[in-house]
Amino acid sequence: MTGIIQQIVFVIVLIGGITIFSLKMKKIIRNIKLGKDLDLSGNTGQRIKKMLLIAFGQKKMFKNLIPAFFHLLIYIGFIIINIEILEIILDGILGKHRIFFSDLGMNATLYSFIINTFEFLALGVIIACVAFLIRRHFLGIKRFQHSDLKRWPKLDADIILYVEIVLMGCFLFWNASDQSLQKIYASGGGTPENAAIYVETGTFYLSSLLMPLLSGMGEGSLILLERTMWWGHIVGILIFLNYIPYSKHFHIMMAFPNTYFSRLQPQGEIYNMPEITREIEMMMNPDAAQSGEEAPPPSKFGAKDVTDLNWKNLLDAYSCTECGRCTAACPANQTGKLLSPRKIMMDTRDRLEEIGNNIDKKGADFEDGKSLVSDEYITEEELRACTTCNACVEECPININPLDIIYELRRNLIMEESKAPGEWNSMFTNIENNAAPWQFSQQDRLKWKDDLNDENK
């Protein structure tokens, strides 16, 4: 391809990649807004601090050092190596080669220092990805072998790791082929006009170790390799960008808003239902009710489907990276019950995607007659197994709250569907009639005092 065609193709690919990504993001934001309102404004300072510590600083990951270390390698690697994307994009649009060095006059020592840093980080990413593949497949870690991870979620996790290895490989082989070309021109060989492009950059240590692999290649095939790796790297990144919103890898973006909006109240606190408070106040004080404002329209209590949840619950669902730390810590799951907090999040997201797709294909009014609490998604048995111990909430590295969703679904089961185990109904009746969950009279609440005084007579 000649220069100008390459530039045009590059601009089209770049704009195309970013446009498709933006359209998908628009849909996801629309889907999240299908959730009920929840006012999480204010406390900006506290929220920013939380986001910086937990998302940016990965504080909660460091509860477990080995995965935290490898995760950090990939994270730093990706963030820093992506600075190189800026140069690649400028080169692509302007038809330049290593524009920071060739046209913007960056000092050779500095330039090779930067690229060398990127290369070591790239190696770090490759090592971490390999370590993660081994962890995931061969170390018998229960949360990775769990029944939640079938088909797509299982494949997805592997695709991410392989793609990251390939992207880093492209970067290293791009540099290796570039240096092989530089070597040819430095020794006076090759086509003179190409020699002006592949100017000497100084040694990139890691990729230079790959040069012997390319030693048999001539100028033409080296240029082809160099171009393929360059295009492979940038097109790979654009494809990956568009893959992310369909993948558990979405957490790399969503972790930031998700931790920002995460709960500031103690974990033990359940969100109050003001609509019920209003009804009870009217029951207890009918005079005030008559003089007060008109009763709000009756709403559904709790959540049966994802659109009955609040937008933060839905943001949580899109942020989940399916690591399964929640499920591994869940006392119900550890003892063989059906409940898995990770599955609560995955089901919420999958159901929301289903509703979103229905809106796109069949219009906003389309009802498919399904719901989140159903045999297809979350069952009553799962919801009933929860001890509300907050272990899942505590574990999540990006402050996802599966318990919030469980509470909302339980509220609907009890208050709308009247579905409760018989023992719970007895407990409710006892609280209502005797002011205690057991069948004891409220008049006997001080009987223990008699025992105490008998003992002390």
Next chain:
Amino acid sequence: MSEDKMTVPTMAELLAKGEKPEILFWVGCAGSFDQRAQKITIAFVKILNKLKIPFAVLGTEESCTGDPARRAGNEFLFQMTAKTNIEVLNAYEVQKIVTTCPHCFNTLKNEYPALGGNYDVVHHSTFLQMLINEGKLKVEGGQAFKGKRITFHDSCYLGRANNIYEAPREVLETLDAELTEMKSCKTKGLCCGAGGAQMFKEEEKGEIRVNQKRVNQALETKADIIAAACPFCMTMMTDGVKEKDKQESVKVYDLAELIADAQNL
């Protein structure tokens, strides 16, 4: 001490005398009715009496806080119960509440404010810790526990729900016993299986009961005593120890019982 009659005044009695206690001791349903938990209540009252801390209970005016109803999903029942309690508490102008139940503690402290009930609520583990730190509570009979191994079982509603991990441990440290931790402790503490209204129903189908799994962890520490700070954990751990037929060698006690015992109360 045992010569004296224990005093447990109610708010109503004190009001009739024109008095107001420093603290309201919220006994809770388990503390009132459960035979095992009653012993925790009594131990705590003995400590309050010994230290001459002016307190009162609500007695027959106390109701369930509504915690199990709310966590099961019955928000109506929770709010009705909560509103009734708040009316009683506000009528007595209660300011400070101490409770031996982490579930009552969490609900009163974190969930009543949204319904108009604002109190300074303290769990008895924190309360005991404060008394120790202020030098008011001196555990001199701590010899009784010399050479014993104690492992503390974190209650979810103290720990993760409210970030109280150190207070109960500091209380146990005064006993001059050897403290040992279970495999899962503090933020990673494993639930006893009773929370979220599970206490009031059969567990869902599974491979093992939650309390059995937790008791296995406790027994692995080779502790002589499992210390708890929650009446529901008490039931679950006691049952689990019995199922393992270890009730002779491993005892489950509440913090208040251990402190009262160390003081020969």
